[in-house]
Amino acid sequence: MKQSFPLGILVALASAAAFGTSGSFAKGLLVSGWTPAAAVTWRVAIGALALVVPAALTMRGRWQLLRRGWPTVLLFGLIAVAGCQLAYFLAVERLSVAVALLLEYLGPVLVVGWLWLRRGQRPRPLTVVGAGLAIVGLVFVLDAFGAISVDLVGASWGIVAAFGLATFFVISADNSHGLPPLVVAAGGLVVGALALLLAGAVGLTPMRWNTDAVLLAGVSVPWWLDVAGLGLIAAAFAYLTGVFASRRLGSKLASFVGLSEVLFAVLWAWLLLSELPRLVQLVGGLLILAGVTLVKLDERPRPLPRALPAVEPLPAGEPLPAVQASAEGPQATTPQATAPQATAPQAPALRR
Numbered sequence: 001m002k003q004s005f006p007l008g009i010l011v012a013l014a015s016a017a018a019f020g021t022s023g024s025f026a027k028g029l030l031v032s033g034w035t036p037a038a039a040v041t042w043r044v045a046i047g048a049l050a051l052v053v054p055a056a057l058t059m060r061g062r063w064q065l066l067r068r069g070w071p072t073v074l075l076f077g078l079i080a081v082a083g084c085q086l087a088y089f090l091a092v093e094r095l096s097v098a099v100a101l102l103l104e105y106l107g108p109v110l111v112v113g114w115l116w117l118r119r120g121q122r123p124r125p126l127t128v129v130g131a132g133l134a135i136v137g138l139v140f141v142l143d144a145f146g147a148i149s150v151d152l153v154g155a156s157w158g159i160v161a162a163f164g165l166a167t168f169f170v171i172s173a174d175n176s177h178g179l180p181p182l183v184v185a186a187g188g189l190v191v192g193a194l195a196l197l198l199a200g201a202v203g204l205t206p207m208r209w210n211t212d213a214v215l216l217a218g219v220s221v222p223w224w225l226d227v228a229g230l231g232l233i234a235a236a237f238a239y240l241t242g243v244f245a246s247r248r249l250g251s252k253l254a255s256f257v258g259l260s261e262v263l264f265a266v267l268w269a270w271l272l273l274s275e276l277p278r279l280v281q282l283v284g285g286l287l288i289l290a291g292v293t294l295v296k297l298d299e300r301p302r303p304l305p306r307a308l309p310a311v312e313p314l315p316a317g318e319p320l321p322a323v324q325a326s327a328e329g330p331q332a333t334t335p336q337a338t339a340p341q342a343t344a345p346q347a348p349a350l351r352r
Contacts, residue, residue: 008248011241012257018238020264024272025230028214029223036092037205039230040085041196046231047239048189055186062178069177069184076171076184077191081239084164085192086199087157094154101262103158105138107165108255114170115252126298127252134259134291140284141262169255172246181243189239217272256295259288 026039059065066073084104091100109131115121123131172184179187200207213220216229246254263285269275 005249008245008254009257012245012249012254013260015238015241015245016258016261017264017268018233018241019258019261021268021272022230022234022238023265024268025216025226025234027273028216028221028226029209029230032212032214032223033208033210035206035208036089037086037196037200038207038209040089041193041200041207042209042227043230043235044081044085044189044196045193046227047235048186048193050232050236051182051186051240052190055180055183058180058182065178065183069179072171072174072177072179073184073187074191075167076188078195079164080168080171081188081192082195082199084161084168085196086205087161087164089205091154091157091161094151095158100154100158100161101142102138103155104161104165105259105262106135106159106162107169108134108252108259110162110166111169111251111255114166121252124298126294130256130291130294130298132291133294134256134288137284137287137289137291138259138262140287141266141281142284165258166255168242169246169251169258172243173249173251173254175247181247182240185236185240185243189235218274253292253296256292259292263288 022043026034026036026043029039030036088100088104091103095103112123112127112131116123172181196205199205211223214223214226215221216226242254242258245257248254249257266275266277266281266285270277
């Protein structure tokens with residue numbers, strides 16, 4: 001656990017940074033007339049295309065693992081990818097972006113509740129305090145003060161998005177099926193892309209896009225370049241590293257580290273869109289960092305395997321004590337003297 005923690009944290013932060021680029025990449029597309037559903041569908045589809053071939057190569061000689069792991073891939077794609085995205089966009093139609101994000105990022109709290117109900121891992125005081133600090137920090141980063149407008153239907157979709165986010169971390173941390181992280185990420189993106197295309201085809205979400213140039217970092221770039229960044233960085237790399245980090249850190253800690261996505265989103269908006277962060281957002285970032293630290297300090301260490309008692313060989317030629325049955329159980333008896341008999345040489349016996 002100690003050896004995997006630093007790598008897990010670094011990969012989780014890389015995943016959060018990659019996820020955080022989605023808003024900056026998508027903004028130029030939205031300004032040029034794209035609908036949010038079209039942008040996210042392109043994002044997920046390109047991510048799936050980027051990972052499907054490497055995933056297939058990884059599965060050479062191990063395709064039998066899909067017999068046990070296909071339900072995981074299906075749930076990951078339907079709930080953690082497509083469901084989470086669709087629910088968020090449906091929430092944004094009725095709520096402000098800040099409130100919709102606040103509801104979606106209740107996901108880590110749902111992960112704690114899941115571990116309590118499913119595995120009996122009751123949250124201890126440090127986790128409760130850390131979760132509280134992280135949520136308060138999230139409110140600060142999103143600068144939601146004074147912008148609260150609650151719609152019951154929109155809030156319901158926001159909670160559904162939170163369940164999707166929690167599902168992402170819970171499924172990503174599970175490796176009982178033996179599927180590599182690359183296969184889970186690729187399969188989930190393929191399923192998610194198909195589900196999003198189906199939602200657009202039936203009119204659940206509007207799909208409008210065009211080939212106009214977009215602005216990125218103050219420079220006009222071709223639409224396909226912006227979409228490539230959205231798919232390769234904010235989808236393929238983000239989901240792959242997210243699954244890997246969850247397996248290293250566990251679903252609870254990985255979900256709280258994932259809250260740093262909003263910090264990276266603010267940073268990318270500053271670098272790519274010239275949107276300067278406010279002081280309240282910086283304070284929120286410190287609170288999120290403090291909350292994640294407390295959650296980490298509350299992690300239960302994995303028990304070390306118990307060492308077997310040492311054994312020592314018997315001297316050559318020494319007989320083993322005989323065992324006879326009795327009412328009180330097997331008991332050792334002292335061997336009786338007998339006439340010497342010729343026997344073949346034996347290897348030294350071992351005893352505890």
